[in-house]
Amino acid sequence: MESKTKPQRDGVRRRLTFAGRIALADGAGVTPQLIADVCEQVGIHPRSFRLLYPTDDAFLDAVQERLALECAERLRSSFGEIRGLDDAQMLQAAAVVLARSRPIDRGAVIIRAERRLRALRSPNEADALLAAEHRQLDALSAVVAELIGQLGRDASWPTSLAARIIIETYERSFEAWVFGNGDERDFHTSSYITRTLPTLLGRMTSPMVRTTPVVAAA
Numbered sequence: 001m002e003s004k005t006k007p008q009r010d011g012v013r014r015r016l017t018f019a020g021r022i023a024l025a026d027g028a029g030v031t032p033q034l035i036a037d038v039c040e041q042v043g044i045h046p047r048s049f050r051l052l053y054p055t056d057d058a059f060l061d062a063v064q065e066r067l068a069l070e071c072a073e074r075l076r077s078s079f080g081e082i083r084g085l086d087d088a089q090m091l092q093a094a095a096v097v098l099a100r101s102r103p104i105d106r107g108a109v110i111i112r113a114e115r116r117l118r119a120l121r122s123p124n125e126a127d128a129l130l131a132a133e134h135r136q137l138d139a140l141s142a143v144v145a146e147l148i149g150q151l152g153r154d155a156s157w158p159t160s161l162a163a164r165i166i167i168e169t170y171e172r173s174f175e176a177w178v179f180g181n182g183d184e185r186d187f188h189t190s191s192y193i194t195r196t197l198p199t200l201l202g203r204m205t206s207p208m209v210r211t212t213p214v215v216a217a218a
Contacts, residue, residue: 013052015042017066020059025107029114030056057125060115061132067108068136072143075101079150087207088198090151095197098147099188103140103167104174106184112171137163153205162204169200 019038173192
């Protein structure tokens with residue numbers, strides 16, 4: 001692995017986190033068999049895996065960061081769907097677009113719970129967990145700021161706070177939806193997406209104040 005260039009190593013990391021995201025979604029956690037399986041899929045030796053991810057927690061954090069980045073990419077690609085609408089329609093459309101970008105799904109909930117449980121069992125890992133969650137939040141805060149700009153509105157709250165509230169309320173509502181036997185593919189039809197999230201987006205933003213240029217008298 002040391003002989004690989006940085007782009008090659010980054011490519012291996014992407015493939016490992018993609019394979020790990022799928023494998024971890026069944027809730028079995030990081031096991032030697034899971035590591036062997038993802039390494040086989042990617043075509044590397046488990047020793048090389050450990051050069052990239054010295055601990056299981058480091059791998060879980062990398063998978064979650066990959067999920068956050070992919071969500072941000074999906075959301076950016078959907079900005080065109082909210083343009084040209086009136087303010088109320090735009091807030092509703094933004095909520096649906098956000099849901100369809102899948103910031104949380106069943107697999108992500110399982111992976112997140114596994115990582116937090118490991119940190120609770122090993123308090124010395126708490127700092128690493130918090131640092132990883134801050135990186136994930138930074139990625140989502142950036143795209144939330146872009147989303148607000150696409151709405152033609154100004155942020156009334158710090159974007160990091162807005163992103164945190166959106167993610168935490170989204171996660172709780174998504175879990176309740178799934179526990180209530182709702183199909184995760186239909187979460188965009190839930191009351192959280194159709195009513196609560198548009199209200200949140202409206203409260204944490206305000207219409208842009210457009211100033212009229214002053215024309216000097218002749």
